Amino acid sequence: MGEYGEQGERERRLIATISGKRTSAGLPSVLEALEKAKAALVDIRQFIVQDEFTLTLVIELSDEEGQRETDIVKELLLCAHAMKLFVEFDVVQNRVVSEPGQVFVITMISPVGTASSAFLVDICQVIATYNGNIETITSLSRGSNGFISYEFSVRLPEEDLFRQLEKMREGLLLLGKRARGDIAIQRSGLLQRAKRMVVFDLSYTLISSDANDILFKSAGVEESEEVTKFARSTRSRGLNRREYS
Missing domain, CATH: 3.30.70.260 (ACT domain)
Structure with a gap:
């Protein structure tokens, strides 16, 4: 029977935190070490700040004799040493954490x-x-x-x-x-x-003036009262294809 008793032993988890200089081979090497130790990976998180990366692994520990835990720690230590990374271990008891909201x-x-x-x-x-x-x-x-x-x-x-x-x-x-x-x-x-499209008004939204004024100026023509009236009317009721054509 393990340190926490039979039930506790089944609920133990190993948290391994690995950090060091960012390298493209870091994560594949760590995962290969876990596979070699037959580790049951529960969760994984990685983030990078500047050129430093931190990888956190949560691993299930279900072997009452502790042999699997020893194998996992050994393989991760060997991997960290070969990659010149730092590694820290912590063993916790798994518990169901309620996350309301x-x-x-x-x-x-x-x-x-x-x-x-x-x-x-x-x-x-x-x-x-x-x-x-x-x-x-x-x-x-x-x-x-x-x-x-x-x-x-x-x-x-x-x-x-x-x-x-x-x-x-x-x-x-x-x-x-x-x-x-x-x-x-x-x-x-x-x-x-997911990728989506956002549609909204341009005048006095993205820009601080009327879009029609900018279009008239860009085209080198004077403002057309008829075009302006038509454009403003379509804003309130939506543009109809037949009206536009």
């Missing part, structure tokens, strides 16, 4: 000059005010195109969910306006990651 994704984009640490602090404070729990933060853009973008995965409690969500949305939109950026909130899931 719903997960939403908050995407923030802002010019480099306004996306300061203080701005991120403000975002986190608004999320916390409405009982949001930040599970992950991912950098989507690092400023090479003049913008910085972050994605927050936030879990909100079920209690009074929609009112809290709306209040949080209002607070975040105010922050985005102040930072000359934009913040979007959507429910997390496969649909959120």
Whole structure:
């Protein structure tokens, strides 16, 4: 019988955290070591900051004699040594963790000059005010195109969910306006990651003037009252193919 008793032994899990310089061979080598040790991989997470990567593995430990645990640790240590990586181990008892609530994704984009640490602090404070729990933060853009973008995965409690969500949305939109950026909130899931098309008005939305004025000026013609009237009328009722032709 193991350290935690028969039931506890079946529920033990090994958490291995591997870190070091980023290398394309790192992850394949680690997974090969796990396969060699016949390890039952439960979960895996990897992230990279600058040239440093961190890989976290959660491995099931079901062998009462502990031989499998020894084999897994040995293979991972050999792999880490060969790749000049650091590795840490921790053994925990698996437990069912209740995760009530719903997960939403908050995407923030802002010019480099306004996306300061203080701005991120403000975002986190608004999320916390409405009982949001930040599970992950991912950098989507690092400023090479003049913008910085972050994605927050936030879990909100079920209690009074929609009112809290709306209040949080209002607070975040105010922050985005102040930072000359934009913040979007959507429910997390496969649909959120799918490619979609967004259609919205151009005049006084993306630009601070009427699109017709820009088109007239670009074409080198004077403003046409008839065309302007037609364009404005289609905004309110939608563009009909026969009207356009």
